[in-house]
Amino acid sequence: MNAPVSPANPLKLSVLPVALSRKQGTEMATGPTHVTNQRPRAPRDSRENDDRLMEGIRAHDINAFEELYRGYHTRLTRFLLKLIHRPTMVEEVLNDTLMVVWDRADSFNGASKLSTWIFAIAYRKAMKALRGQDEPMEDKRAEERMSLDATPEEELGFDRRRVMLMQAIAELSPEHRAVVDFTYFQEMGYREIASIMGCPVDTVKTRMFHARRHLKRRLAGDLPDWL
Secondary structure (H helix, E strand, C coil), X not given: CCCCCCCCCHHHHCHHHHHHHHHHCCCECCECCCCCCCCCXXXXXXXXXXXXXXXXXXXXXXXXXXXXXXXXXXXXXXXXXXXXXXXXXHHHHHHHHHHHHHHCHHHCCXXXXXXXXXXXXXXXXXXXXXXXXXXXXXXXXXXHHCCCCCCHHHHHHHHHHHHHHHHHHHCCCHHHHHHHHHHHHCCCCHHHHHHHHCCCHHHHHXXXXXXXXXXXXXXXXXXXXXX
């Protein structure tokens, strides 16, 4: 019979390192982890699958947590890199976000999509981290991370356009960058974005208006051609 998980239980405190180390293929105390060449699966849209994962996490099922971790790690990393621009801080915010999912799974009541709830946590953690910075830092390695999965041949085709687009987006405020990312890269609607950012829908629309105006000034041609 499994021992109950308490704040002092090392199982709970080490759940993120366990998931991360298994994902990266490092050896744990229990033995080596076998890693396949399969790409992480994107989180399913199925509400039933979300409910299954959260039910498992509420019961402190590490397998359920690791499945959720694999599904959201890449999406959250890309989102946070655009928002924060500090790779070391991104990893910290990502871990803080997923620890909230683990610790406060009971607070997810299904009123919104699971992805909405998780991105809202990540956004709040990111904004808190940004407020703690002494000064903004330029992301000098942005070009190296334009696409985590693209082949060299694919990168040659769109690298220059992507660099120009990311540079233009980086000039926006964190709030405006978030709206652009949620809209074009996460394909979310304004109501869902408003729920994540904790603001009225009209505020989201206003931020998008100003962001699009800025990007149109910086980029030649129609904005959809770039996004």
